[in-house]
Amino acid sequence: xxxxxxxxxxxxxxxxxxxxxxxxxxxxxxxxxxxxxxxxxxxxxxxxxxxxxxxxxxxxxxxxxxxxxxxxxxxxxxxxxxxxxxxxxxxxxxxxxxxxxxxxxxxxxxxxxxxxxxxxxxxxxxxxxxxxxxxxxxxxxxxxxxxxxxxxxxxxxxxxxxxxxxxxxxxxxxxxxxxxxxxxxxxxxxxxxxxxxxxxxxxxx
Numbered sequence: 117x118x119x120x121x122x123x124x125x126x127x128x129x130x131x132x133x134x135x136x137x138x139x140x141x142x143x144x145x146x147x148x149x150x151x152x153x154x155x156x157x158x159x160x161x162x163x164x165x166x167x168x169x170x171x172x173x174x175x176x177x178x179x180x181x182x183x184x185x186x187x188x189x190x191x192x193x194x195x196x197x198x199x200x201x202x203x204x205x206x207x208x209x210x211x212x213x214x215x216x217x218x219x220x221x222x223x224x225x226x227x228x229x230x231x232x233x234x235x236x237x238x239x240x241x242x243x244x245x246x247x248x249x250x251x252x253x254x255x256x257x258x259x260x261x262x263x264x265x266x267x268x269x270x271x272x273x274x275x276x277x278x279x280x281x282x283x284x285x286x287x288x289x290x291x292x293x294x295x296x297x298x299x300x301x302x303x304x305x306x307x308x309x310x311x312x313x314x315x316x317x318x319x320x321x
Contacts, residue, residue, distance in 0.1 A: 153280025159230025197311030204304025
């Protein structure tokens with residue numbers, strides 16, 4: 117029971133902390149649509165399952181022990197965030213396509229954005245591997261460990277879907293859409309900062 121409480125508490129604290137996932141869900145929900153935000157949240161949850169899977173099969177420990185592999189993941193994540201940030205910075209006042217929602221995003225694209233943002237985030241790697249190494253006991257049945265992993269994924273989906281619902285509702289969003297390109301650029305700059313900090317942190321854990 118103590119182990120379960122620890123997993124739940126640590127997971128909830130990690131989920132609500134701001135980062136690239138928060139930025140992408142907020143941006144897609146506020147500037148695009150509720151559907152795009154929720155699908156981005158779902159993609160984030162699927163990305164979490166990637167981290168859980170390689171942790172349960174032991175690859176997560178290898179990643180943490182191999183400096184070059186860990187740095188490769190960091191650089192890939194940094195490059196992806198900078199790529200997204202640059203795309204947002206280049207947004208025009210009219211958007212790439214006209215429409216009340218700004219630039220349309222397909223369901224697959226929204227899902228992919230959330231998935232890659234999380235799957236390439238080395239901080240999620242450290243969080244999940246550390247959680248299973250330091251909190252979950254070695255003799256905990258594999259079925260229970262898989263349950264923990266599913267809970268972590270669902271906690272991410274629930275939190276970010278809730279954010280998507282909040283940021284896609286209300287008259288405030290309608291007013292903000294008139295200056296969406298400036299908001300897009302602000303989020304783009306934020307993602308570039310995240311990516312730069314991630315890239316500069318290469319060589320350390």
